[in-house]
Amino acid sequence: xxxxxxxxxxxxxxxxxxxxxxxxxxxxxxxxxxxxxxxxxxxxxxxxxxxxxxxxxxxxxxxxxxxxxxxxxxxxxxxxxxxxxxxxxxxxxxxxxxxxxxxxxxxxxxxx
Amino acid sequence: xxxxxxxxxxxxxxxxxxxxxxxxxxxxxxxxxxxxxxxxxxxxxxxxxxxxxxxxxxxxxxxxxxxxxxxxxxxxxxxxxxxxxxxxxxxxxxxxxxxxxxxxxxxxx
Numbered sequence: 001x002x003x004x005x006x007x008x009x010x011x012x013x014x015x016x017x018x019x020x021x022x023x024x025x026x027x028x029x030x031x032x033x034x035x036x037x038x039x040x041x042x043x044x045x046x047x048x049x050x051x052x053x054x055x056x057x058x059x060x061x062x063x064x065x066x067x068x069x070x071x072x073x074x075x076x077x078x079x080x081x082x083x084x085x086x087x088x089x090x091x092x093x094x095x096x097x098x099x100x101x102x103x104x105x106x107x108x109x110x111x112x
Numbered sequence: 113x114x115x116x117x118x119x120x121x122x123x124x125x126x127x128x129x130x131x132x133x134x135x136x137x138x139x140x141x142x143x144x145x146x147x148x149x150x151x152x153x154x155x156x157x158x159x160x161x162x163x164x165x166x167x168x169x170x171x172x173x174x175x176x177x178x179x180x181x182x183x184x185x186x187x188x189x190x191x192x193x194x195x196x197x198x199x200x201x202x203x204x205x206x207x208x209x210x211x212x213x214x215x216x217x218x219x220x221x
Contacts, residue, residue, distance in 0.1 A: 035211075042200060042211040043155065055208075058113075090154055100145055100157030101202075101209070 003027070006091050006104035013081050013111055021076040021107045023091030032074040033101070034066060035090040043090055049074060081111045114139050116203045116212040124218045131191050133215035135184040135201035142205050144177055144184045149214075150197040158186075191219045 004025045013019040023032065030051050035043035047056045049068045063085070065077040078085055088108050092101040115138040125131050135144065143162040147155035159168055161177035161184060168175045174187040184201055198216045202209035 033208075040216075042214050045208065045210065048208060100160055101147075101155070102157065103154040106154050 004091055004093055004102050004104035006089075006107050008107060009105060011107055011109050013078075013109065015083065015111055016080045019078050019081055019109070021078075021089050021091075021109070023074045023076075023104055024072050025074075025091075025093045025102075026072070027093055027102060028071065029093035029102070030071075030096050031094045032068060033092040033094075034064075034074070034076050035092060037088045037090055037106075039087075046076070078109075081109070083111050085109065086111045114203065114205070114210050116201060116210050118199075118201060118212040118215050120215055121213065122216045122218070124220060125191050127193060127219050127221050128190050131188045131195070131217055133186050133199050133201075133217075135186075135203070135212050137182045137203045139182070139203075139205070141181050141203040144181075144204070145202045145209060146175060146184075146186055147200045147202060147211075148197050149200065153197075155200060188217075191217070193219050193221055195219055 007022050033048040034046045036046055037043040045057050046060045046064055047066050063079050067075045088106045090106045091104040094101050118135050143160055145160045146158040148158055149155045159175050164181050165179045166177040172189045176185045188195055196219050198214045200214045201212040
């Protein structure tokens, strides 16, 4: 089945130690998104790729970076995780036409 | 910037009762989507509304888009325990969606 896969499902990292979360998709969707969702809150858009074009949200901290080496893969890099970065990170995809997002299962990040 | 608010924040209903969540945007939307997120899960796409005044139904769920395209509602008839979760609206100007604050529904058996 075509899907969006996020690895790992759970990630524990040390305060200040760089961490990378990965997302892959078999849907061949042009747009890929990274959302941060903290407990009992709405998903918050960090950035998205429209094909190869990177679009950063104005309030996304510089600590967060992203890479999309090809259509299928997208990575979220957190250069120096702080305790406030503990959250669920959701990857989503959509077509050019702005159809409904398909979300991955998410990666729950814990910072110790 | 664009803000999307939902009310109520929480709703507890007895199984069999109806439930409605309302979504309000600070700006006019080109379209709106609704998602359901089960506890511990990820958001799952339910539906997209595009036209002013549009009404769509999915079994017990009825979705409505306001005439001014600034508000929307989701109504569930005769709730079941499987309806438990958080319902998010997400409003868009283009292909980027801003999620509403969500309504957490709890259904008491």
